[in-house]
Amino acid sequence: MSADETAQGGQVKSAVRTVELLEYFAGRPGMHSLADVQQAVGYPKSSLYMLLRTLTDLGWVETDATGTRYGIGVRALLVGTSYIDGDEVVSAARTTLDRLSDDTTETIHLARLDGPNVVYLATRQSQHYLRPFTRVGRRLPAHSTSLGKAILATHTDEQVRKLLPETLRPLTEHTITDIDELIEDLHAIREQGYAVDREENTLGLRCFGVAIPYRTPARDAISCSVPVARLTPGHEQMIKDALQDARDRLTLATRHL
Structure with missing residues (x-):
C-alpha cells in the first residue's frame, strides 16, 4: 500500500x-x-x-x-437492520418496551449513546391520536433529550466535557446550551434517578428517561414522551414509576451482557 x-x-x-x-x-x-x-x-x-x-x-x-x-442506497438499510436484529440489548428489551407502552399508553424509545448524540434503536408508538413520531435510526444531540441526559448522568463531569462540544446547539428555546448548566442538570438527574427533557428537543413535548445500568458508564437508555397538553401531575408520576420499574426489569434482563 x-x-x-x-x-x-x-x-x-x-x-x-x-x-x-x-x-x-x-x-x-x-x-x-x-x-x-x-x-x-x-x-x-x-x-x-x-x-x-x-x-x-x-x-x-x-x-x-x-x-x-x-x-x-438500500444496502445501507440492510446493514442497519442487521445491527438492530443482532443487538442483544434490543432483543432483551422487547418485552419490557411492550409492557411500558401498554402501562403508559405513550411513545416509548430505546436509544444508545454515539459520540455526542443518541441513536434510536427501538420505538413503540403512542396509542393516542396526538403523539410524537420518531423513527429507528434517528440521531439527536444527547444534551437535548432525556435519553441522552440520563446516559450522560452516569459519566463523570470530565467525561461529559470531553464527549460534548463546548457550544451546545439549541433545538428549541428551552434547550440547555451552556455546558456548566447542563452539568448542574446532570447532578440533579443522578440524585433523582431519572432525566427530564422540558421541551428542550421538541416544543410541546416533555420526555422522561432512565439509563440502563448493565455497564458503567451506561450507553443505553429508555424514555417516555408525552405532549405537554396531555400531561397531568398524576400521569407524570405514573410515567416516572413505570420507567423506574422498567429499568429494574431491564437491569435483570441485561445482567449477562
Whole structure:
C-alpha cells in the first residue's frame, strides 16, 4: 500500500472516505448533485466520482433517473437492520418496551449513546391520536433529550466535557446550551434517578428517561414522551414509576451482557 493511500494514524484513506461519504448521505435525506457532495466533503471531483460509481454499483448509493444525483442506497438499510436484529440489548428489551407502552399508553424509545448524540434503536408508538413520531435510526444531540441526559448522568463531569462540544446547539428555546448548566442538570438527574427533557428537543413535548445500568458508564437508555397538553401531575408520576420499574426489569434482563 502506498503512503498516499494511508491517512493519518494508519487509517486507509479510501476506507475513511467511503465511510464519510455514506455518513454524509445518511445525515442528509434525498438526492444530491455531484457538485453539492464535492463541496461538502472536499474530495477531488475525479476521485469522488469514481467512489460514487463504485458505491452505486454495489448498492450502497443510488442515483436518480438522470444519473446525476446521488443518495443513500438500500444496502445501507440492510446493514442497519442487521445491527438492530443482532443487538442483544434490543432483543432483551422487547418485552419490557411492550409492557411500558401498554402501562403508559405513550411513545416509548430505546436509544444508545454515539459520540455526542443518541441513536434510536427501538420505538413503540403512542396509542393516542396526538403523539410524537420518531423513527429507528434517528440521531439527536444527547444534551437535548432525556435519553441522552440520563446516559450522560452516569459519566463523570470530565467525561461529559470531553464527549460534548463546548457550544451546545439549541433545538428549541428551552434547550440547555451552556455546558456548566447542563452539568448542574446532570447532578440533579443522578440524585433523582431519572432525566427530564422540558421541551428542550421538541416544543410541546416533555420526555422522561432512565439509563440502563448493565455497564458503567451506561450507553443505553429508555424514555417516555408525552405532549405537554396531555400531561397531568398524576400521569407524570405514573410515567416516572413505570420507567423506574422498567429499568429494574431491564437491569435483570441485561445482567449477562
